[in-house]
Amino acid sequence: MTAFLARLLGRLPIGYLQLMHNPGRLVAALAGVAFANVLVFVQLGLAGSMAESVAIPYRLFQPDLLILSPLESETLSDASTLPRQRLFQALVHPDVTGGTPIYMARSTWLSGQDASSSIQFFGLAPDAGEFFHDALAGPLVSLSLSDTALVDTLTRFVDMRSFADATPDAPVPFEMQGRQLGAVGTVSIGGGFGGDGVFLVSDQTFFHLFPGRSSATPSHILLALAPGADPGRVADELTRLYPPDTVRIRPVTTAMEAEVRYQMTERPTGLIFAFGVAIGMVVGIVIAYQVLSADVADHLREYATFKALGFRQGFFVGVILEEAIILAAIGFWPGLVFSQLFYQALAYLTNIPIFMTPERAVAVFVGTILACALSGILAMRKLAAAQPADLF
Amino acid sequence: MTDTAISVRGLNHFFGAGEARKQALFDVNIEVGRGSLTILMGPSGSGKTTLLTLMGCLREVHAGSVRLLDRELFASDEGTRIDMRRRLGFIFQAHNLHDSLTARQNVMMGLQVHGRGDPARHVQAADHLLGLVGLGERLTYLPGNLSGGQKQRVAIARALVSNPDIIFADEPTAALDKVSGMAAVRLFRDLGRTRGTTTVMVTHDPRILDLADRVVTLEDGRIVEDRRASLPRNITPGPA
């Protein structure tokens, strides 16, 4: 290893030899780097799961559709309603081939003594499978029977095991909103930060459950477009069709991205997570700086001797970069493993969609190397200013 | 090129600032000829190390003039000082070896400061110098496994390996036994005769004085005596 690095660097690998010389200090430094990594990963994971949980309900829809929402709504679930009339008006457009209304409402499921889950209900037309995720088309049909539901196996705070075998032939009964319902199947959607689970019912069942709601005022409307139609253009043309400032029309994926952005930058929860990421990064950088400046301080006398021999600042920067890269590159892996375990524990305990993504791993790896390198260069500055004789 | 390796004129040096400001050197003047062996003597705290580090480019010269190999150090920039350091060999009061490098690697650093070079040649040169100071059997030892005297000899090898024009040595023999101490000083003197290497050395060792061309004595930051070997000696060190 020494010979290889010596060839690579064109000098003795002082940084590497220094790190290997003191295993105790090496382990402590690596632990520091790994800890900084875990901190950043956890914060990014939480923020990512927040974004992911915002995105989940949009994934129920076919991604190439347009979604019509009330103008004042930024989110899918907290929206007010819009007239179903908008659907018929849209069908006039030559590129719109069909549409279906979506009804949404929340309910609380009292699942035990003092346990309750917040359930997001979707009321959907059972024959509108083509508008939804391919996996839903079949199960949706089974909702045509009145007072049936597809229940979410990932619902938090509820033991969903009794629903595992629910079928249209053997519905599993349960009660919500004061009505007796039968689960005729399951979906695996999961809650997020906004709720604990998602149940799907037919539009007719939805009106039974929420008598205050009417078929004339859906929460959103999904529109299917002719093959090859440009969703952006159609959205613009439809907007002009309606009275000004009445409805917001966007491709599903655009609406999803907009809500993620809104939830992350304008809502308290999202801001807290964004803040957490910022704090995590700052603390991570501070730890990296501590590790490397402690290392410089430990070797100051030795560096001063090298300085007395006539080495330039560039040499010392090279040595500390060598150490920084070694520490970052090794410390990252235990950090990654611990973060992964933490994600799994958190996902298991809370059912929030938290998981490692390759992009995040790469970004944190690169960030770690940069943070360590920058910290090292900063830490080396005190050597640049010092006279060698003052350091012995 | 003149025959003067070092020329110090009107050198004053202060430590600290304000109330704590303390003068360590007072109007020091000294000329050191090329190839000579000069010894600095004086009680502890008299300014020997300060003078040596000023001449050795390890401290900035603030007041007065120090010319080293015809380059002025007063108000010099860091680049000049770095260039000069590369032409010097400094042996420190404490050996100042790098703990994680072997004896050989420590000596090699004295060569690597001059650039990449051929690693095999570096190893060869380092081993040769370590052999000269009697450590041919300890090439791959870490400093932690060497005695104080052995470490000091590694430091001597490191200072000599790049064929410096001037050697500055701060009590190099303190950690050495009689034999290797004398051997080291003879080495310096031989380098002076064969290569013109100039040596300025701090020592308290009376036996070494006989090998010197010149003995300069400092007291309280002032030169109080400057003796040439050619002059008759009228003082015998030690109790009568």
Ligand SMILES: Nc1ncnc2c1ncn2[C@@H]1O[C@H](COP(=O)(O)OP(=O)(O)O)[C@@H](O)[C@H]1O
């Ligand atoms: N870095 C420093 N800061 C303040 N005072 C110093 C420093 N180095 C040396 N001195 C003072 O300068 C004087 C000369 O010190 P030094 O050159 O080390 O003497 P010597 O080497 O002859 O024992 C002493 O009084 C010492 O206390």
Ligand SMILES: [Mg+2]
């Ligand atoms: Mg001293």
